[in-house]
Amino acid sequence: QVYTDYFFDEPVFDLHDGGYIPLEKAEVPEKPLHIPAALKPDKVDGNDVYYTITAHESETQILPGAKTKTWGYNESILGTTVVLKKGVHYHVHLVNELPEVTTFHWHGLNVTGPIVDGGPHAPVYPGGTRDIDFTLDQPAQTDWIHPHPCPNTARQVWNGLAAAVVVTDDEEAKLPFPRNYGVDDIPIILQDRNYHENQLDYKADYDMDGALGKYALVNGTINGVFNVTTQRVRLRILNGANRREWRLHLDDGHEFTQIASDGGTLPEPVRMTKLMLTCAERAEVILDFGDKKPGDVVTLMTDNIPIMKFKIGDFKREDIELPEHLTTIAAPKVTPGLPVTRTVMSGMDDKVRLDGKLFDMQRIDRKQKIGDTVLWDVVNTNDMDSGMIHPFHMHGCQFLVLSRNGKAPYPNEHGWKDTVGVNAGETVRIAVQFTKFGVYMYHCHILEHEDTGMMAQIEAYDPNEKHEYHLISMDEM
Ligand code: C2O
Ligand code: CU
Ligand code: CU
Incomplete structure (x- = not known):
């Protein structure tokens, strides 16, 4: 099966936002x-x-x-x-x-x-x-x-x-994935920026719902070209933008295969022609250029904007079928007797809140015992007509996405994740386990929402081991 849609709810794509700045x-x-x-x-x-x-x-x-x-x-x-x-x-x-x-x-x-x-x-x-x-x-x-x-x-x-x-x-080293860094295994860090006489001016481009730039950069390059010298190339795609969602596809509709999400290898490879990433999400994909010949050019697009090119060179023929099964992710055993943790992302602009509050450096908002697996319902109360997707991120753990509004998660969400895009009006149920002690942030990863205070902190604790934390205050920053 080859998936040909972005999975997320179209009415809340960032391009419907009043403050949206289209890429040029x-x-x-x-x-x-x-x-x-x-x-x-x-x-x-x-x-x-x-x-x-x-x-x-x-x-x-x-x-x-x-x-x-x-x-x-x-x-x-x-x-x-x-x-x-x-x-x-x-x-x-x-x-x-x-x-x-x-x-x-x-x-x-x-x-x-x-x-x-x-x-x-x-x-x-x-x-x-x-x-x-x-x-x-x-x-x-x-x-x-x-x-x-x-x-x-x-x-x-x-x-x-x-x-x-x-x-x-x-374990991953045994899988037939490209892994020669810089040659057939490359980071693709997606960002957008504006320039004012060639300089950045964050204040000028500030928007409470997230700064957007009109130029797309990949790894800091505008109109970058990657010379392909192998049949297969592994992209480690990171949405490193402050606010922008990326709706990726290749100009010729070429298929690619997602092999990993934020927290590593997916249980099964997911074949697709379109991939949407919300802020801070990662996806590793393999492009197989076996049907291309030297001199061909394939363009990576987001919506209708070209963002970089792959120039196909001479490569050694190497037809590799990915196994149907890549890794086993044991379904988490939810610790019995614990309530579901409900956390709510609400508002837009200066009204953004997490659980109705703004971030306070001195306040521990929740506690969770190390080793417990707890269900979390992550809610986005924005409405479908005029709301937005808030990407929910947790520090200190990788979680599993169990459902979206009670329905199955997206086909490429069956692996570990630390960031999940939550559609307007949606409740995403995740299973969360901490393995290390500490005070950790959880927040919306639209960076301006996070800075405004759509963020909270949780202490992962071990009842047999006391830890003191120095929570610094704003004036220590
Ligand atoms: Cu990407 Cu609080 O982090
Ligand atoms: Cu947000
Ligand atoms: Cu983080």
Whole structure:
């Protein structure tokens, strides 16, 4: 079966929003698609690997003419890709060379909160550093690092901070997926920006429902071209936009296969011609260009706008059928006797709330015991005619989507996720389990909604082990 629709409810696509800024085809010359370098360890000592990640100000040639002032992790824009392997103990030296406080949030990583997780309680002040360490304890997947300082996440991401994280493990390594980074396995970080005399101006483009830009960028490149040298290419697609949804398809209607969602490999490959990602969601897909010949060009589109091209070169014929079954995801055993946790995303613009409240750094909104599997009903009370999709994200865990308004989840939602787009008027039931202690955020991942306060925090606790948390206040930021 090949799916040919976007699954989400069309009436609440972002393009129906009054403040929607449509993408325009950028009239700038094509350029090779930027592929962020893989971050090199400072040191490897047995099972201990040491990395340094520096957030800094820089500049990037994005448009012809003056370079654009951009922020990045190690690189001038976005950041070096961090490759992590299950079971390895990482020591990360975080450095802030920005003129303001930031944090380094590992979106999708199962690490303790709030410090290693890097949410708003883990500031790194300008000129300062922080050292964290963790043992990678989750399956192969695509995650990302982005800043999370309250309430400046949106602006800092807009300025350029976002890096791909590639998690590998031995199980995924056995699957017939492309995995030669930069050659047949590439990140596709989708963002949109505006330029004012070639510069970013977050204030000018601010919108309470999320900043939108009229140009699409892939990995920081406008009109990028990727030279295809293998029959199959694996894309690790990340919606790294503040607000924009991406409705992806290829210009010739070419089919592709989704093999992974946020939290890793899907139980079964999902063949499709259209893929929609809401903010912060990831999808890994394999494109098979077996029906193409050298010189052919395939264009990746969102709605009717071309965003990058694949130029087909010479490749060695390699017809590979994906197995019908990729991995087994054990259905979670819901802990008996616990009520369903209900959490409500409501409003738009300055009215956005989570459970009727605005975020408070000092308030723990909920608690959940480590190891318990709890049903959560995530509700979006917007109405269908004039509402929007709110992408719901949780730190510190990967969850399973069980149903949407009582019906089956979308065909590509049968794997682990940490972000789920919730349609207007919809209740999405998920199964949530924490395995590590900590205080974690959960929030709408439209970054301006998050900054406004559509965010709350949960403590994952172990009754036999007490942890004290220093919840910082706004004036410590
Ligand atoms: Cu992408 Cu609170 O995070
Ligand atoms: Cu996160
Ligand atoms: Cu929202």
